[in-house]
């Protein structure tokens with residue numbers, strides 16, 4: 001008999017499931033807390049549930065995590081997990097610890113159909129959408145693994161960014177219940193400001209998100225004009241910059257923050273010239289102005305892209321032009337370089353594993369449920385620092 005994976009449900013879905021079992025709605029809240037707040041996966045652990053309910057659940061439901069194919073820990077504390085999602089597909093999640101927060105970068109699709117030129121996931125192509133359970137399972141596993149690993153009883157992950165593999169707004173129906181679970185006080189209790197959906201600009205879905213579950217929004221802009229953005233982010237041909245900025249302004253009416261974050265990957269000689277900065281200023285301060293912050297991202301080169309990282313002085317000069325125009329601008333620190341966990345590197349590694357090395361990884365998993373790789377601590381790099389406006 002097929003059983004339901006309870007990670008697939010937000011609280012409303014779980015209440016409907018409990019009702020079908022002839023149980024009162026409040027039982028769903030108890031169950032939800034056991035699963036998400038306490039990390040329980042066995043119904044026998046849930047001692048304040050009636051024995052009769054535990055028996056019913058044992059016959060109809062399960063709490064099934066994703067299989068971990070590997071775990072890599074960077075010298076800077078960043079941890080990357082590779083999860084098996086079946087049929088030779090794998091997705092990654094990355095934990096990025098900082099002094100004042102712990103951020104988990106979560107995947108929404110196996111591969112991606114958008115095909116941005118600078119993104120190794122885009123070069124991999126699209127396999128399938130993740131289910132709600134597969135999205136939330138990344139957070140469920142990471143949070144409860146980290147509590148044990150760091151010997152902490154309180155919450156470790158304070159922020160979630162939907163910036164892993166995939167375009168979240170092209171998997172909308174699975175995304176929204178996952179977001180609601182992240183926000184739910186009976187689960188992870190994250191504030192809407194601390195959950196960020198990043199989109200390449202799926203305009204109609206930005207409008208729906210604003211109505212259904214307005215969380216913080218990041219938009220992958222990467223170019224200041226349509227011809228260049230058509231080339232870097234092919235979705236621009238469908239939703240050009242003007243439409244995208246209109247959608248951003250509409251979103252701000254619902255957003256938990258009073259700005260949109262524009263992500264801008266700095267590509268040597270492609271989009272990093274002073275003229276490009278001036279065009280950006282014209283865009284966000286002009287007729288289609290939008291309250292925003294810019295996050296400049298050092299590109300992580302991979303061979304198939306044919307692109308190079310902009311030199312750091314050029315990135316800083318670009319940031320200075322934006323800052324001087326009154327736009328809050330940061331330069332993203334590179335994290336997890338030694339484990340290929342930096343932005344845009346997700347999936348380059350996966351591609352190999354999901355094909356030639358997949359079976360080997362699975363065999364390793366059978367012998368050693370989690371393989372922890374700890375690179376030796378590297379000498380500090382002349383890393384890009386966050387630039388304060």
Ligand code: SF4
Nearest residue numbers: 112115116119122166
């Ligand atoms: S940047 Fe995002 S939307 Fe573009 S190909 Fe990569 S994962 Fe897809």
